[in-house]
Amino acid sequence: MPSLGADMEAGTLVEWVKHPGDAVRRGDIVAVVDTQKGAIEIEVFEDGVLERTVVEPGTKVPVGTVLAVVRGAKDKATTEESVARDEVATAATTTERPARRRVTPVARKLAADLGVDIDRVQGTGSEGAITREDIERAAAQQAPSEPGRTAVPAAPAAPALPVPTSPDRIAAMRSAIAAAMARSKREIPHYYLSTTVDMSASLTWMRAENERRPVADRLLPAALLVKAVGLALRDVPELNGHWIDGRLRQAAGIHIGTAISLRGGGLVAPALHDVDAMDLTTLMRGLQDLVARARSGTLRSSELADATITVTNLGDRGVDATFGIIYPPQVALVGFGVIAPRPWVGPSGQLEARPVVTATLSGDHRATDGHRGGRFLTALNTWLQAPEKL
Amino acid sequence: MTTNDVRAAVLEALIRIAPEVNPTSIDPTRSLRDELDLDSMDFLNLVQALHRRLGVDIPEADYPQLQSLDGAVAYLTAKVAAIMP
Numbered sequence: 001m002p003s004l005g006a007d008m009e010a011g012t013l014v015e016w017v018k019h020p021g022d023a024v025r026r027g028d029i030v031a032v033v034d035t036q037k038g039a040i041e042i043e044v045f046e047d048g049v050l051e052r053t054v055v056e057p058g059t060k061v062p063v064g065t066v067l068a069v070v071r072g073a074k075d076k077a078t079t080e081e082s083v084a085r086d087e088v089a090t091a092a093t094t095t096e097r098p099a100r101r102r103v104t105p106v107a108r109k110l111a112a113d114l115g116v117d118i119d120r121v122q123g124t125g126s127e128g129a130i131t132r133e134d135i136e137r138a139a140a141q142q143a144p145s146e147p148g149r150t151a152v153p154a155a156p157a158a159p160a161l162p163v164p165t166s167p168d169r170i171a172a173m174r175s176a177i178a179a180a181m182a183r184s185k186r187e188i189p190h191y192y193l194s195t196t197v198d199m200s201a202s203l204t205w206m207r208a209e210n211e212r213r214p215v216a217d218r219l220l221p222a223a224l225l226v227k228a229v230g231l232a233l234r235d236v237p238e239l240n241g242h243w244i245d246g247r248l249r250q251a252a253g254i255h256i257g258t259a260i261s262l263r264g265g266g267l268v269a270p271a272l273h274d275v276d277a278m279d280l281t282t283l284m285r286g287l288q289d290l291v292a293r294a295r296s297g298t299l300r301s302s303e304l305a306d307a308t309i310t311v312t313n314l315g316d317r318g319v320d321a322t323f324g325i326i327y328p329p330q331v332a333l334v335g336f337g338v339i340a341p342r343p344w345v346g347p348s349g350q351l352e353a354r355p356v357v358t359a360t361l362s363g364d365h366r367a368t369d370g371h372r373g374g375r376f377l378t379a380l381n382t383w384l385q386a387p388e389k390l
Numbered sequence: 391m392t393t394n395d396v397r398a399a400v401l402e403a404l405i406r407i408a409p410e411v412n413p414t415s416i417d418p419t420r421s422l423r424d425e426l427d428l429d430s431m432d433f434l435n436l437v438q439a440l441h442r443r444l445g446v447d448i449p450e451a452d453y454p455q456l457q458s459l460d461g462a463v464a465y466l467t468a469k470v471a472a473i474m475p
Binding site: 207210211215216218220221222263264287288291292316317 | 408410430431435437438441447448449450
């Protein structure tokens, strides 16, 4: 059971997507695990063959428990999710498998969203399990757009798995956030810096860009801001990493956790991987996809475990500036407020209205000093003045 | 396509984005962003969904006209009529 963030202690195995004998490649989704953050798709981290599964669906096990054994490509058996705690897995109570059709949580949620009757869907997954693709196919076959049908939330066809908006899930997420944030405030000596960035160059460029882009590829300022953070981290890499065992471990990749608030309460901060190397179109699609999956409760394990820094953007809520709490063991958090017209002193001393944003940095003083943090905000500003390079 | 068809399409797209919202409770004259707590990503998703559903182009400069439900329906009905006389 992988740790999907500092606030996770246990997870419930929902289903195996791969089965003994199946070949797996690094990054393949092998299982679905239910956590406070919703159903998470667990990716395998090496190539090989799934030799056996250890944990039964329906079982809740602590982080570190062996879920399955993967025989590596080099023919030696290696345990997936590494930490060898086989005894925990066997000691854990197994609950009876529900006697109903196998439906992945993703599919169940999607079916409810699209008003698809699960009982009428033909499953094509392993052992006839109904997958997301099956639901999409069924939805496409339904009479196109019956507004009255989708307007009424479909009744769950079977006892539904907890979805992110259920009161239990919200309470569990709340306590997970409480644990992580309290730990952060207890352990991390934060310093806070802020700078005001003139956004006129970025917004002018983006508007022109959006005029010639198809609707599907239209950009939001958030994409430019996140990309600029990624590039500024190349300039000041000390803010990109984790504080582990009393020292800063800089990360090789720039994986930006983006704070996403969930309708109904709570938030998650899944990572966009290698942001500095992404073009804006890909980044924008990635952001949209991440928000959609965060809200439907279908994130992947690497997205929750890999973030090397977090960005939070409360500008849409009209907030001027946000001074965030670092998500341990990360060592920095970048915040953006609203982009709004403000008085600005132009190059020749004249006063004019320009769209500006307040960018803030919360830094871990154990890992870096304000001097380094200031250099980061300067670099961020510089990138945002040259949007064509983003 | 009638005004009612367009209204149904807009409501359908809104409910995909904000599933907890009861469509009959939306005040059609108020800002959708405030009424449904939409952020800019939600709003872009709405525009993209309406583009796919209705086949109309919605330039960014026209976003203010989609502020309320009534505004969006009027704007889109005119747009649809222009491409499908």
